[in-house]
Amino acid sequence: MATHSLFLLPGDGIGTEIMVEVEKLIAWTNAEGLTDFSTDTGLAGGAAYDKHGVAITDEDVAKAKAADAVIFGAVGGPKWDAVPYEHRPEAALLRLRKELAVFANLRPAICYPALASASSLKKELVEGLDILIVRELTGGVYFGEPKTITDLGDGQKRAIDTQVYETYEIDRIARVAFDLARTRGGKVHSADKKNVMKSGVLWDEVVRNVAKDYADVELHHILADNAAMQLVRTPKQFDVMVTDNLFGDILSDVAAMLTGSLGMLPSASLGAPDPATGKRKAFYEPVHGSAPDIAGQGIANPIAMIASFAMALRYSFNMIELATQVENAISDVLSDGLRTGDIAQDNCRTVGTEEMGAAILAKLKA
Numbered sequence: 001m002a003t004h005s006l007f008l009l010p011g012d013g014i015g016t017e018i019m020v021e022v023e024k025l026i027a028w029t030n031a032e033g034l035t036d037f038s039t040d041t042g043l044a045g046g047a048a049y050d051k052h053g054v055a056i057t058d059e060d061v062a063k064a065k066a067a068d069a070v071i072f073g074a075v076g077g078p079k080w081d082a083v084p085y086e087h088r089p090e091a092a093l094l095r096l097r098k099e100l101a102v103f104a105n106l107r108p109a110i111c112y113p114a115l116a117s118a119s120s121l122k123k124e125l126v127e128g129l130d131i132l133i134v135r136e137l138t139g140g141v142y143f144g145e146p147k148t149i150t151d152l153g154d155g156q157k158r159a160i161d162t163q164v165y166e167t168y169e170i171d172r173i174a175r176v177a178f179d180l181a182r183t184r185g186g187k188v189h190s191a192d193k194k195n196v197m198k199s200g201v202l203w204d205e206v207v208r209n210v211a212k213d214y215a216d217v218e219l220h221h222i223l224a225d226n227a228a229m230q231l232v233r234t235p236k237q238f239d240v241m242v243t244d245n246l247f248g249d250i251l252s253d254v255a256a257m258l259t260g261s262l263g264m265l266p267s268a269s270l271g272a273p274d275p276a277t278g279k280r281k282a283f284y285e286p287v288h289g290s291a292p293d294i295a296g297q298g299i300a301n302p303i304a305m306i307a308s309f310a311m312a313l314r315y316s317f318n319m320i321e322l323a324t325q326v327e328n329a330i331s332d333v334l335s336d337g338l339r340t341g342d343i344a345q346d347n348c349r350t351v352g353t354e355e356m357g358a359a360i361l362a363k364l365k366a
């Protein structure tokens, strides 16, 4: 079996705690001969800042670029609130996304049957929920220039962030969404603010053009604010939702709660296939952050991280069966009544990060 390289960046806070559980999974799949992963580990975020004075070193960015897939935990925390803006922990994430050019961020919100009553919404609204948010990840207001704070000299300052989208960026993310919709429910909602933003006008125009190549997929336009409301009103009306970088960030946190917890939502960020090799750069991370409020206590939910690893198996290594086995193991453990604190329920057993990871691994071994 060919050796595949994984570059692990645990990051800060619970990032380091949940990564341990993925490392155990990798050790087991390797030992069983199911995979042949070589792993290397780097520093990102506050951890890198403390050691090197930057959110990520050039060397670790180079390693991330060279790897077959990057598995990322989470970065950030109050400890680094005062570091210079360009070195804040989150800068590592943004630099990696941009330099790896992983423009397509897939954020699946699936409500596992056992968790239907753990959601803050009524059970019948979320039971069987399976939606996919396709977030544009390398453009928009996250990266647009100018991005400045100017002193106006009279005690006032002016802050500017710039939302920029070009046709090719919208076209390629729309195609990802339509291609995926074809493999699922055949429906795309495109969310923008074309009623207020020029970038929204272009977004809608380009998405409608792309839709002409996908006559078999239903396209619906939705304003992003309405999308947030509809996600908590009748979430099962959605199949695939494609949206820009900022709206995608917000809407995916909303979608996360439909599944029971932010600790449940994995993500895959994919680049364009290399024309010579067909390989694409890929970056896998949970949607949640470093959860400073619970870091260091061993109680974080490792499921989003483990499910992100399952996405790596599926999207980077075409190990569909193994990916499905990992996802089924998660589902089975939840059906057995095991819960971390964030999804705690009556008549269920609340366990810590390590026990949840071990239980998922035990299901795989069974």
Ligand SMILES: NC(=O)c1ccc[n+]([C@@H]2O[C@H](COP(=O)([O-])OP(=O)(O)OC[C@H]3O[C@@H](n4cnc5c(N)ncnc54)[C@H](O)[C@@H]3O)[C@@H](O)[C@H]2O)c1
Residues within 6 Å of the ligand: 011, 014, 073, 074, 075, 076, 077, 078, 090, 093, 262, 263, 264, 285, 286, 287, 288, 289, 290, 291, 292, 293, 294, 299, 300, 301, 302, 304, 340, 342
């Ligand atoms: N990908 C990333 O690295 C990433 C993503 C989001 C936020 N952040 C950063 O994380 C830091 C904290 O941000 P925040 O508090 O707004 O968001 P957060 O996602 O870290 O936490 C929000 C809430 O969800 C809970 N939570 C999140 N993940 C959980 C898990 N796996 N298990 C149990 N509970 C979980 C937390 O305890 C907290 O109450 C900030 O510095 C932020 O910039 C990083």
Ligand SMILES: CC(C)[C@H](C(=O)O)[C@@H](O)C(=O)O
Residues within 6 Å of the ligand: 090, 093, 094, 249, 287, 289
């Ligand atoms: C940490 C932050 C930069 C990041 C984002 O805004 O993209 C996070 O919230 C996410 O959802 O991945």
Ligand SMILES: [Mg+2]
Residues within 6 Å of the ligand: 249, 250, 253, 287
């Ligand atoms: Mg976010």
